[in-house]
Amino acid sequence: MTTPVSSLTATEIERTTALVREAGLAGESVRFVYVGLLEPHKQEVLAFRAGTGPRPDRRARVLLLDTATGAARDVTVDLTAGAVAAIAEVDGAHGGxxxxxxxxxxxxxxxxxxxxxxxxxxxxxxxxxxxxxxPLSAGAFDLPGEEGRRIIRVLCFAALAPDDHIWAHPVDGLSAYVDLVGRKATEVIDVGVFPLPEEPSRFHLPQGRPAPLETLRPIEITQPDGPSFQVEGDRITWANWSFNFGFDAREGLVLHHLAYADPDHDGEVRPIVYRASIAEMVVPYGDPAPVRFWQNYFDTGEYLFGRFANSLTLGCDCLGEIHYVDVDLADEAGDVQRIPNAICLHEEDYGTLWKHTDIYTPNSAEVRRQRRLVISFFTTVGNYDYGFYWYLYLDGRIECEAKLTGILFTSAYRGLEEWPYASEVAPGLGAPFHQHLFSARLDMMVDGVRNAVEEVDAVRVPVSPENPYGNAFSYARTRITSEAEGVRSADASVGRTWHVVSTERTNRLGRPTGYVLRAEQNPTLLADPSSSIAARAAFTTRDLWVTRYAPEERYAAGEFVNQNPGGDGLPAYVAGDRPLDGEDVVLWHTFGVTHFPRPEDWPVMPVDHVRFSLTPYGFFDRNPTLNVPATTTDHCEGHPHHAD
Known part of the structure; x- marks a missing residue:
């Protein structure tokens, strides 16, 4: 049985598109751009879960595009009532x-x-x-002749052989701007002929690689008694954790109702995060060439990266005792598109959880193994492949990791002195500098919906009568009271973190229960603040934005990102400067990679990683993993508590 936040089933997708057609909204040239669940208000869901409110209606959101005219509509379908509930025309002034x-x-x-x-x-x-x-998203640059048009910009690559990756042969100095509705080029830009890199890329074939490494032996990960998690529909329980999961064509994997059963409070199920997702990502390129200055891709808002999810393969993509989940989405004709094995769920050993051998207490030598639950998916958007992994640890930690691999977007290489915006990765082959910046939307619920956010910095203490030897240091804690104050930057020099604390519950020491957002302190957007991309992807200019929950505030760069001139999304959300202290707060965390490509990234890029974590801080009264049993398998030799 579906929950109020369960993704649309195949049957619901079919019913949604049928209702749209019956309403006369889907003619021959109309395409279904997006079909997904329109989630109920958070309070409605929580009231239903608590048994104090009715079951919310099931509603779907449908985005329609008439490819013949460019007309666009945002449609709400009430599946409970069996009717189209609302139709809004999308005029393109705020994106298409x-x-x-x-x-x-x-x-x-x-x-x-x-x-x-x-x-x-x-x-x-x-x-x-x-x-x-x-064909690449156009951005918004106020170029003459593009007003009101649905534009795509084009770079091209030479296909020199059927088994050769085209990315090895960029046709540089040439691009085209195409009106998709008018089906014609509005401009062809030719700034000169560059040498065509000729070295082939056939890494996918045996003849394109060195001789196989013969010394590696198989690694088998087995769980003879099966995995420790249970899956019932879209609900997962594992160790002390429970949560629901779904999948969306725009956001990909979505987690709901992350909660932990506290062993020191009779297994009380305590909420931590109401909803977690990747709400946006953008890849801004730093090459100012006349044929490349516009390269900035919003893979969620412009491309809907969830629909390109891979079908994963046991032993290759996932290793161990794996539970796969198929995903049902709508294709552009409105039919159900099933992606087999799109979501991967499994457990991993993660080394030592805690350990101590005490010289003063006889027979005190204890160690426990850490493990984590992994739920993940991979998506391919053009040349890049992205994996998104959510980890839950035994000690209450939550971690999100993005894995980046695939093939670099290439150019002709001119030399570092002539053109210091790209690396040479193969003879004559360049790779422009770029960033991959993600926005994680974390709808928090630490011991309930009334939370506050505090910025915590390490503080050096000067020599004084209280600190005569200068060894002291402390921390400063600043509560963020409004949305204007909630636009924050990381600072590695003071180890800055952000604590989400309950304003209604304290631990046994009398302090607020809380969770800490720990950032990796990587660069945010490097483009000039006056640039088009800085306006369109304003979320990337800061590491953290804190907003008060509103159901319509879903995406960091706004609802319609394609050709949006900027100003929507987070800047608009915080403009009202709503109070945050003791309110229902949402964290929007920017994290990402700044990529100066290297030869080792060619012809296929080894995985790069970027992550953040949410860690309990005073949420528990003590170490919550004291109930984790000692290892008893045959691998634990010589001592019942010996670590591998």
């Missing part, structure tokens, strides 16, 4: 619909009929059949 796969596919044919494009290729000894177009 995400890009369709159908539109990607159409670009090659459009440009093959464009004389200026064909002539530019001929100058390089190429024809349209020799190249593959990379």
């Amino acid at each position: 619909m995400p890009i369709l796969v159908e539109e990607f596919v159409s670009v090659d044919g459009i440009l093959a009929e464009e004389p200026a494009w064909v002539d530019a290729l001929a100058k390089r000894g190429l024809t349209p059949e020799h190249v593959r177009c990379a």
Whole structure:
């Protein structure tokens, strides 16, 4: 049985699209850009779960695009009532619909009929059949002739051989701007012919790699008695943890109702996070070339990266005792698209949990093993592959990790002195500098909905009568009282963290129960503050934004990101400067990678990692893992408490 926050089932997707068609909203040229659950208000869900309120209605959100006219609609379908409940026209002033796969596919044919494009290729000894177009989101630059148009920008790569990755052969100095509705190029930019990198990339074939490494032996991870987690529908319980999960075409994996059963309070199930997701991500490139200055991709808001989730493979993508979950989404025709094995769930050993051998207490030598529950998915957006992993640890810690791999987006290399915005990764092959910046939306609920956020910095204490030898240090704790104060930057020099504390519950020491957000302290957006991308991706300019919960505030860069000129999303959310102390708070954490590509990233990039964590701080009265049993398997040799 579905819960109020369960993702739409295949049956519900079919019913949703049928109701849209019955309402006359889906003609021959209309495409279903997005179909997903329109979640009820948080208070409605909590009241239903507590037995004090009715079951919320099931509603779906549908985004429609007429590919013939460019007309767009935002439709609400009431599945409980069996009717279309609301229709809003999307005029494009604050952005338009995400890009369709159908539109990607159409670009090659459009440009093959464009004389200026064909002539530019001929100058390089190429024809349209020799190249593959990379259709890319246009951004918003107030360029003449683009007003009111649905634009995509195009770079291209030479396809020199059927088994060769095109990314090895960028056709640099050339790009095109395409009107997707008018199906024509509005401009072809040709700034000069660059040498075409010729070295092939065939890493996917045996002849494209060195001889196999013969010394590696198999690693098998087994759980003879099966995994420790239980899955019932979309609810998972494991150790002291419980939560629900779902999947969305825009956000990908979504977690709900993260809670921990406190062993020192008779197993009381204590809420921590109401909802957690990756609400936005953007890849801003730092190459100012005339054919590349616009390269800034919002993989969630512009591309809906959840729909490109991979079907995972046992032993390759996931290792161990694996539970897979299929995902049902709507395709652009409104039909159900099933992605088998899209979500991976498993346990991992994670080394020592705690250990002590005491010289004063006889027979006191104890050690316990840490383990974590992993729920994850991988998605491929063009050249890059992204894995998103949520980890739950025995000691109450929550961690989110993004894994980045795939193939670099390449250019011709001009030399560092001439063009200091790219690395040479192979002979004549460049890779522009860029960032990958994610926004995690963390709808907090630490021991209830009344929370506060405090910024905590380490503080050096000067020599004084109280500190005569200068060894002392302490910390400063500053409560964030309003949204204007809640736009914060990390500071590694003081080890800055942010504590989310309950304003209604204290631990046995009389202090507020809480959780700490720990950031990795990496650079935020490096583009100039006056740039288009700084306006459009304002969330990336700070490490933390704190808002008060509002059901319509879903995405860090706003509802409609494609060709949005900026100002929507978090800047608009905090403009009202709502009070935060003792309120229902949402954290929006920016985390990411600044990538100066290296030769080792070519021809396929080893995984890079970036993460953050939520760690209990005074949430428990003491170490909550004292109930974890000692290891008793055959691997624990010589002593019942010996660590591997």
